[in-house]
Amino acid sequence: MGSRLSSLVIAALCRGRVVRVPTGSLVRVVGTELVIPCNVSDYDGPSEQNFDWSFSSSGSSFVELASTWEAGFATQLYRERLQRGEIALRRTANDAVELHIKNVQPSDEGHYKCSTPSTDATVQGNYEDTVQVKGNILTGLITSGARLFSATRLCQDTELPCDSSPSCQAPRGPGRGAAHGCASSRSAAMPCAYRAGDVRLDTVGGDGYRLSVARALASDQGSYRCVVSEWIGEQGNWQEIQEKAVEVATVLIQPTVLRAAVARSVSVAEGKELDLTCNITTDRTDDVRPEVAWYFSRSPDSTLPGSPVLARLDRDSLVHSSPHVALSHVDARSYHLLVRDVSKENSGYYFCHVALWAPGHNRSWHKVAEARSAPASVDVTWLEPDYQVYLNASKVPEFSDDRTELECHIVDMKSSEASVRFTVSWYYRVNRRSDDVVASELLAVMNGDWTLKYGDRSKQRAQDGDFIFSKEHTDTFSFRIQRTTEEDRGNYYCVVSAWTRHRNDSWVKSKDVFSKPVTIFWASEDSVLVVKARQPKPFFAAGNTFEMTCKVSSKNIKSPRYSVLITAEKPVGDLSSPNETKYIISLDQDSVVKLENWTDASRVDGVVLEKVQEDEFRYRMYQTQVSDAGLYRCMVTAWSPVRGSLWREAATSLSNPIEIDFQTAGPVFNASVHSDTPSVIRGDLIRLFCIITVEGAALDPDDMAFDVSWFAVHSFGLDKAPVLLSSLDRRGIVTTAERDGKSELSLERVSVLEFLLQVHGSEDQDFGNYYCSVTPWVKSPTGSWQKEAEIYSKPIFVTVKMDVLNAFKYPLLIGVGLSTVIGLLSCLIGYCSSHWCCKKEVQETRRERRRLMSMEMD
Numbered sequence: 001m002g003s004r005l006s007s008l009v010i011a012a013l014c015r016g017r018v019v020r021v022p023t024g025s026l027v028r029v030v031g032t033e034l035v036i037p038c039n040v041s042d043y044d045g046p047s048e049q050n051f052d053w054s055f056s057s058s059g060s061s062f063v064e065l066a067s068t069w070e071a072g073f074a075t076q077l078y079r080e081r082l083q084r085g086e087i088a089l090r091r092t093a094n095d096a097v098e099l100h101i102k103n104v105q106p107s108d109e110g111h112y113k114c115s116t117p118s119t120d121a122t123v124q125g126n127y128e129d130t131v132q133v134k135g136n137i138l139t140g141l142i143t144s145g146a147r148l149f150s151a152t153r154l155c156q157d158t159e160l161p162c163d164s165s166p167s168c169q170a171p172r173g174p175g176r177g178a179a180h181g182c183a184s185s186r187s188a189a190m191p192c193a194y195r196a197g198d199v200r201l202d203t204v205g206g207d208g209y210r211l212s213v214a215r216a217l218a219s220d221q222g223s224y225r226c227v228v229s230e231w232i233g234e235q236g237n238w239q240e241i242q243e244k245a246v247e248v249a250t251v252l253i254q255p256t257v258l259r260a261a262v263a264r265s266v267s268v269a270e271g272k273e274l275d276l277t278c279n280i281t282t283d284r285t286d287d288v289r290p291e292v293a294w295y296f297s298r299s300p301d302s303t304l305p306g307s308p309v310l311a312r313l314d315r316d317s318l319v320h321s322s323p324h325v326a327l328s329h330v331d332a333r334s335y336h337l338l339v340r341d342v343s344k345e346n347s348g349y350y351f352c353h354v355a356l357w358a359p360g361h362n363r364s365w366h367k368v369a370e371a372r373s374a375p376a377s378v379d380v381t382w383l384e385p386d387y388q389v390y391l392n393a394s395k396v397p398e399f400s401d402d403r404t405e406l407e408c409h410i411v412d413m414k415s416s417e418a419s420v421r422f423t424v425s426w427y428y429r430v431n432r433r434s435d436d437v438v439a440s441e442l443l444a445v446m447n448g449d450w451t452l453k454y455g456d457r458s459k460q461r462a463q464d465g466d467f468i469f470s471k472e473h474t475d476t477f478s479f480r481i482q483r484t485t486e487e488d489r490g491n492y493y494c495v496v497s498a499w500t501r502h503r504n505d506s507w508v509k510s511k512d513v514f515s516k517p518v519t520i521f522w523a524s525e526d527s528v529l530v531v532k533a534r535q536p537k538p539f540f541a542a543g544n545t546f547e548m549t550c551k552v553s554s555k556n557i558k559s560p561r562y563s564v565l566i567t568a569e570k571p572v573g574d575l576s577s578p579n580e581t582k583y584i585i586s587l588d589q590d591s592v593v594k595l596e597n598w599t600d601a602s603r604v605d606g607v608v609l610e611k612v613q614e615d616e617f618r619y620r621m622y623q624t625q626v627s628d629a630g631l632y633r634c635m636v637t638a639w640s641p642v643r644g645s646l647w648r649e650a651a652t653s654l655s656n657p658i659e660i661d662f663q664t665a666g667p668v669f670n671a672s673v674h675s676d677t678p679s680v681i682r683g684d685l686i687r688l689f690c691i692i693t694v695e696g697a698a699l700d701p702d703d704m705a706f707d708v709s710w711f712a713v714h715s716f717g718l719d720k721a722p723v724l725l726s727s728l729d730r731r732g733i734v735t736t737a738e739r740d741g742k743s744e745l746s747l748e749r750v751s752v753l754e755f756l757l758q759v760h761g762s763e764d765q766d767f768g769n770y771y772c773s774v775t776p777w778v779k780s781p782t783g784s785w786q787k788e789a790e791i792y793s794k795p796i797f798v799t800v801k802m803d804v805l806n807a808f809k810y811p812l813l814i815g816v817g818l819s820t821v822i823g824l825l826s827c828l829i830g831y832c833s834s835h836w837c838c839k840k841e842v843q844e845t846r847r848e849r850r851r852l853m854s855m856e857m858d
Contacts, residue, residue, distance in 0.1 A: 033100055033101065033102045033103075033104065034099075034100070034101040034104045034108065034133065035098055035099070035100055035101075036098065036099045036101075036112055036114075036131060036133070037092070037096065037097075037098045037099075038051055038053075038096070038097055038098070038099070038114035038129070039093065039095055039096035039097075040095040040096075040116055041095070048091075048094045049094060049095045049116055050067070050068045050069040050116060050117055051067070051068050051089070051097045051114055051115070051116055052064070052066075052067045052068075052070070052073060052114075052115050052116070052117065053065040053066045053067070053089070053099050053112065053113070053114055054112070054113045054115070055078075055110060055111070055112055055113075056110055056111045056113070057107070057109070057110035057111075058110070058111075059110070059111040059130075059132070062111070062113055063075050063077070063078075064078075065078050065087070065099075065112075066078065066082060066087055066088075066089050066099065067089075068089055068091065068097060069117075074087075085102070086101065086102045086103050087099075087100070087101050087102075088100045088102075097114075099112065099114075108133070109133055110132070110133065111130050111131070111132050111133075112130065112131050112132075112133060113128055113129070113130045114128065114129055114130075114131075115127055115128035115129075116128070161204065161208065161209070161210050161211075161248070199211070199212070199213050200212045209226070211224070213251075216251070216253060217253075217360070217366070220251060220253065221251055221252055221253040222250070222251060223247055223249075223250045223251075224247070224248055224249045224250070224251060225247050225248065226248040255369065256282060256283065256284050256356060256368050256369035257281070257282055257283040257284075257369075258280070258281070258282045258284075258354065258356055258369035258370065258371040259280070259281040259282070259371055260278055260279070260280055260281075260352050260353070260354045260371045260372060260373040261278070261279045261281070261373055261374070262276055262277065262278055262279075262350065262351060262352055262373045262374065262375075262376040263276065263277070263376050264374065264376060264377065265376070265377045265379075266376055266377070266378045266379070267378075267379045267380075267381055268342055268378065268379075268380055268381070269380075269381055269382070269383045270342060270343055270344065270380050270381065270382040270383070270500070271341055271342070271343075271500070271501075272341075272342060273338055273339065273340050273341070273342070274337075274338070274339040274342045274346060274378060274380075275336060275337070275338055276294075276336065276337040276350055276352075276376060276378075277330070277334055277335070277336050277337075278292060278294070278334070278335045278336075278337070278352035278354070278373060279333060279334055280292075280333045280334070280335070280354055280371075281333070282333075282356065282369070284356060284358075284368070284369075286358070287358070287359060288356045288357065288358050288368065289315040289316075289356070289357045289358075289365075290313075290315070290335075290354055290355070290356055290357075291312075291313065291314055291315045291354070291355040291356075291357060292312070292313045292327070292335045292352055292353070292354050293309055293311070293312040293313070293352065293353045294309070294310040294311045294312070294325075294327065294337045294350065294351075294352050295307040295308065295309060295310065295350070295351055295352070295353065296308055296310050296348055296349070296350055297348060297349045297350075297351075297375065298348050298349070299349065300349045300375040300377070310322075310325050310337065310339070310350075311325050311326065311327035311337060312327070313327050313329065313335065315357045315365065317329065324339060324340050324341065325337070325338070325339050325340075326338040326340075335352065337350065337352070342380050343380065343502060344380055344382070346378065346380050347378060347379055347380045348378060349375035349376065349377055349378070350375065350376045350378055351372060351373045351374065351375045351376060352372070352373045353370070353371075353372045353373075354370065354371050354372075354373075355367050355369070355370040356368050356369045356370070382500075382510065384498070384510060384511050385413065385414065385420050385498045385510075385511060386412070386413070386414035387410050387411070387412060387413040387414065387422075387496070387498070387513060388410075388411045388412045388513065389408060389409070389410060389411070389494065389495070389496045389513045389514065389515040390408075390409045390411050390515060390516075391406060391407070391408050391409075391492070391493060391494050391515035391516060391517075391518050392406070392407055392409070392518065393405065393406055393407075393518050393520065394406070394407050396520065396522075397481075397484040397520065397522055398522055399522055399556070399558060400484065400485055400486055400558065400640070400650075401483050401484065401485075401558045401640045401641070401648065402483075402484050402558075403480065403481065403482055403483070403484065404480065404481040404484045404488070404520055405478065405479075405480050405481075406426075406478065406479045406480075406492055406494075406518060407472070407476055407477070407478050408424055408426075408476070408477040408478070408479070408494035408496065408515060409475060409476050410422060410475040410476070410496055411475075413475065420498055420499065420500055420501075420510075421448065421498075421499050421501075421507065422474075422475075422496055422497065422498055422499070423445075423446035423447065423448060423450070423496070423497050423499060424446055424471075424477040424494050424495065424496050424497070425442065425444070425445040425446065425494065425495040425497065426442075426443040426444050426445075426469065426479050426492070426494055427440045427441065427442060427443060427492070427493050427494070427495065428440065428441045428443050428457065428488075428490055428491070428492055429441065429490055429491045429492075429493075429517070430490045430491075431489065431490045431491050431519060431521060440493075441455060441456075441457050442455035442457075443455050443457060443458045443467070443469075443479070444458060444462070444467075444469045444479075446469075448497075448499040448507030448508070448509065449507065452469060454467075465482065466481065466482045466483055467479070467480070467481060467482075468480040468482065477494065477496075479492070479494075483648065484520070485648075488520065489520055489521045489522070490519070490520060490521075491517040491518070491519050491520075492517060492518050492519075492520060493514060493515050493516065493517040493518065494514075494515045495512050495513070495514050495515070496512070496513050496515075497509050497511065497512050497513075498510050498511040498512075498513075525555075525556045526556065527554070527555070527556045527557050527638070527650050527651040528554060528555035528556060528557075528651070529552070529553075529554050529555075529557070529636065529638050529650075529651040529652065529653040530552070530553045530554075530653060531550055531551070531552050531634055531635075531636045531653045531654065531655035532550070532551045532553075532655060532656065533548055533549070533550045533551075533632075533633065533634050533655035533656050533657070533658050534548070534549055534551075534658070535547070535548055535658045536549070541662065542624055542625060542626050542662050542780055542784075542786050543623055543624065543625075543780050543782050543784045543786070544623075544624060545620060545621065545622050545623070545624070546620065546621040546624050546628070546632075546660055547618065547619070547620050547621075548566075548618070548619045548620075548632055548634070548658045549612070549616060549617065549618045549619075550564065550616070550617045550618075550619070550634035550636065550655050551615065551616050552615040552616070552617075552636050552638075553615065554615075554638050554651070557638050557640060557650045557651060558640050558641075558650075559640060559641055560638040560639065560640060560650060561589035561590075561638070561639045561641070561647065562589060562614075562615070562617075562636050562637065562638055562639070563586065563587060563588045563589045563636070563637045563639065564586065564587045564609065564617045564634055564635070564636050565583060565585075565586040565596070565634070565635040565636075565637075566583075566584045566585050566586070566607075566609060566619050566632065566633070566634060566635075567581050567582065567583055567584065567632070567633050567635055568581070568582045568584055568628075568630045568631065568632050569581050569582070569630050569631040569632075569633075569657070570629075570630050570631075582597050583596035583597045584596055584597065584598050584607055585598060585607050585608075585609045585619070586609070587609050587610075587611065587617065589637075589639045589647055591611055593609055593610075595607070603622075603623065605622075606621060606622045606623055607619070607620070607621050607622075608620045608621075608622075617634065617636075619632070619634070623784060624660065625785075625786040625787045626662050626778075626786045626787065626788055626789070627775075627786070627787035627788060627789055627790075628660055628787075629660050629661055629662055629789075630659070630660060631657040631658070631659050632657065632658045632659075632660065633654055633655050633656070633657050633658070634654075634655040635652065635653075635654050635655070636652070636653055636654075636655070637649055637651070637652045638650045638651045638652070667694045667695060667696040667697055667698075667699055667778070668694070668695040668696050669692060669693070669694055669695075669774065669776045669788065669791055670692070670693045670695070670791065671690060671691070671692055671693075671772060671773070671774045671791050671792065671793040672690075672691050672693070672793050672794065673688060673689065673690055673691075673770060673771055673772055673793045673794065673795070673796045674688075674689045674691055674796075675687060675688045675689065675770075675796055675798065677798075678796060678797065678798055678799070679798070679799045679801065680762055680798070680799075680800055680801065681800070681801050681802070682762060682763060682764060682800050682801065682802050683761055683762060684762055685758060685759065685760055685762070686758065686759035686762050686766065686798055686800075687756060687757075687758050688710070688756070688757040688758075688759075688770055688796070688798070689750075689754055689755070689756055689757075690708055690710070690754070690755040690756075690757070690772035690774065690793060691753060691754050692706060692753040692754070692755075692774055692776075693753065694753070699778065701752045702779075703778060703779040704752070704776065704777070704778060704779075705730035705731075705776075705777040705785070706730060706755075706774050706775065706776055706777065707727070707728070707729045707730050707774070707775040707777070708727065708728050708747075708755045708772055708773070708774055709724060709726070709727035709728075709772065709773045710724075710725040710726050710727070710747065710757045710770065710771075710772050711723065711724055711725060711770070711771055711772070711773065712725055712768050712769065712770050713768050713769040713795065714765060714766075714767065714768035715768055715769070716768075716797075717769075718769060718795065722771075723737070724737045725737060725739075725745055725757065725770075726745050726746075726747040726757065727747070728747050728748075728749065728755065730777050732749070734747050734748075740765075741763050741765050741766065742761060742763060743759050743760060743761045743762050743763050743766055744759075744760045744761060745757065745758070745759060745760075746758045746760065755772070757770075757772075762800050763800065764800055764802075766798070766800050767797075767798055767799050767800045768797070768798065769795035769796065769797050769798075770795060770796055770797075770798055771792060771793045771794065771795040771796070772792075772793050773790055773791070773792050773793075774790070774791050774792075774793075775787065775788065775789075775790045775791075776788035776791075
């Protein structure tokens with residue numbers, strides 16, 4: 001470069017022709033096309049200058065390439081490329097032309113010489129110039145020998161040569177050239193970089209200099225000039241004879257090629273892992289470090305600041321992620337994003353952002369390139385478990401109280417993932433005609449957490465153990481009815497639900513599959529229960545033992561057991577208590593005997609009920625009395641066993657009646673009430689007599705006894721309930737009921753057939769209807785006492801009046817007394833007041849008179 005620069009300087013001094021390549025314009029690469037300009041300056045010649053171009057790969061032997069005025073100038077090798085248009089000359093001015101080479105190939109690297117034919121008589125200046133194109137032309141790295149076109153990457157090193165040589169022979173002594181330096185059109189940061197050692201100027205040989213720029217930055221881009229001064233030494237002193245600045249190079253900071261790509265569309269099943277790969281493509285091979293970040297967005301056009309960062313790998317290879325997200329570095333140009341256990345919330349768009357960092361001076365880092373991938377659409381799909389449900393009845397009841405067993409099976413199951421669990425729901429529907437709309441009734445439902453909830457129909461029976469819901473196997477659910485009733489007949493079906501587990505360990509129902517219904521029905525007949533009663537001894541007298549047997553037969557009842565209740569009714573025509581049924585004694589299905597309404601304390605052991613056979617029972621009543629006359633029946637209930645010790649009532653039936661009728665000509669008793677004081681004044685004594693009359697055969701008084709009770713209805717009619725006042729039994733024991741009033745009662749027997757009730761200190765509330773009830777007891781010829789039927793007297797009305805004189809006597813005396821006392825007290829107060837007031841006024845008057853008299857005397 002030194003001789004070339006000297007030639008340029010000499011030509012400039014002599015004002016001769018100068019061929020420059022390149023000058024003004026740059027050697028440039030447009031796509032895959034190489035452009036080299038060439039022009040002529042400082043020449044006064046024809047208006048349009050001709051140019052010849054030659055090429056040499058080594059710089060010594062040139063071959064003809066192209067010419068502007070000679071068509072056959074090019075060699076055969078380049079003539080074909082000229083014809084195809086790959087090599088062309090384009091004139092930009094009369095004295096300037098550009099060489100265009102398309103589809104640049106590695107063989108196009110070398111030296112290009114531009115020359116202009118000369119017809120001048122004398123040679124003035126230079127008529128040719130050479131430029132060297134070297135480096136990887138396909139990537140745009142082009143340099144020139146004399147003037148350099150340098151395209152470098154950010155943070156890469158670059159070198160710029162600058163050569164010098166004497167321009168002419170000075171007569172005063174040897175010349176010496178000095179390169180003052182290389183100047184850049186953007187040199188503001190150069191002094192700091194120079195001091196840091198990133199920019200250095202070195203000598204190469206005797207007349208060569210090299211500017212080294214380490215780790216070029218964006219501010220290092222621009223045109224560089226080499227300023228050369230030539231000095232001559234004379235008598236020990238140096239004197240500058242000339243200085244010239246030449247553009248030696250243009251440095252371009254080419255952008256780093258960086259691309260990031262992710263698969264455009266991905267579909268993943270819910271619960272699986274999402275695996276995305278970010279593939280990086282770059283032309284940098286030096287020490288650069290990538291920084292990778294994965295982003296998620298709901299829409300494909302979201303910007304980075306508003307999108308959440310899923311994971312990030314910094315330039316120190318440290319991963320920042322969450323528990324469900326992982327980022328891994330598979331190889332030098334692939335970065336994987338792994339999202340575990342994806343759900344519907346993970347559906348959206350994913351993209352990666354890549355930044356390349358290169359080391360700078362002072363351990364600094366510079367971002368040399370960054371790229372963002374196109375968004376990848378991720379669709380999270382749920383693959384529902386594919387299965388069928390089959391319901392069968394493993395045990396069908398033939399009649400009531402039989403067991404029913406239903407099994408719900410999961411069949412043809414295509415998915416058995418651990419994140420899926422199955423539960424069951426049981427339903428019941430009444431079996432009706434096909435055109436009737438019948439709603440299903442929930443029996444039990446199992447939730448995703450295995451909890452079982454019962455419906456209204458089955459809650460109580462499940463608690464009693466009659467309904468049993470269980471899970472026999474992983475694919476089998478069962479439902480058992482321990483005792484099937486007629487109400488349980490109908491259609492049953494099951495619903496198997498699939499549940500999926502989410503990230504928070506909650507279970508969500510995803511699918512329901514219904515089974516076909518199973519009908520539980522049996523052609524049953526109504527339960528039949530027949531009870532027949534008979535009397536072994538159809539006639540007996542009072543005091544004898546009454547015996548009755550009851551025979552039971554049943555039909556359509558499973559394993560029956562019987563309970564028996566003995567009832568008694570008054571015979572037809574007895575008006576003492578019509579339509580009254582009395583329960584005497586019972587025996588339950590476990591053979592436990594219980595006295596019901598048998599209240600005769602003297603005959604506690606007088607009735608017996610026993611089981612003779614499984615279907616036969618016997619009732620006995622000892623020492624019968626006349627009052628025992630009536631109709632006796634056996635009420636039998638059939639019970640079916642339920643779970644061992646429990647029983648269900650199946651049917652109830654009543655036997656035919658057996659009558660006890662004593663054919664005797666005994667006395668007839670009547671009762672009546674009499675009073676000498678049906679109307680009394682309050683406080684007087686009320687006397688009521690209950691008189692018993694006997695018709696028929698005369699009886700000895702010692703053979704008769706009576707239970708007498710008095711009742712009162714405190715109203716003008718008999719519309720209120722009677723109140724028991726007092727009673728006297730046949731042994732003479734008196735019992736008086738508690739009363740709210742102040743009056744007292746007494747009951748006594750005044751004769752064999754008369755009983756007296758007295759009300760002492762009668763009050764207003766003692767008015768009303770009074771009557772007595774009598775139960776006769778007659779001694780039989782055998783010496784036993786026979787109780788007769790209870791008889792009632794007609795009521796008598798008693799009134800209680802008020803004594804007006806006595807009622808007003810005391811209030812009148814009190815009023816007169818109080819009036820007298822008040823009058824005397826008023827007189828006394830008046831007297832005292834007048835006495836003291838008059839005495840005071842007289843004294844004051846007398847005092848004034850004495851004063852007046854004294855004044856007159858004066």
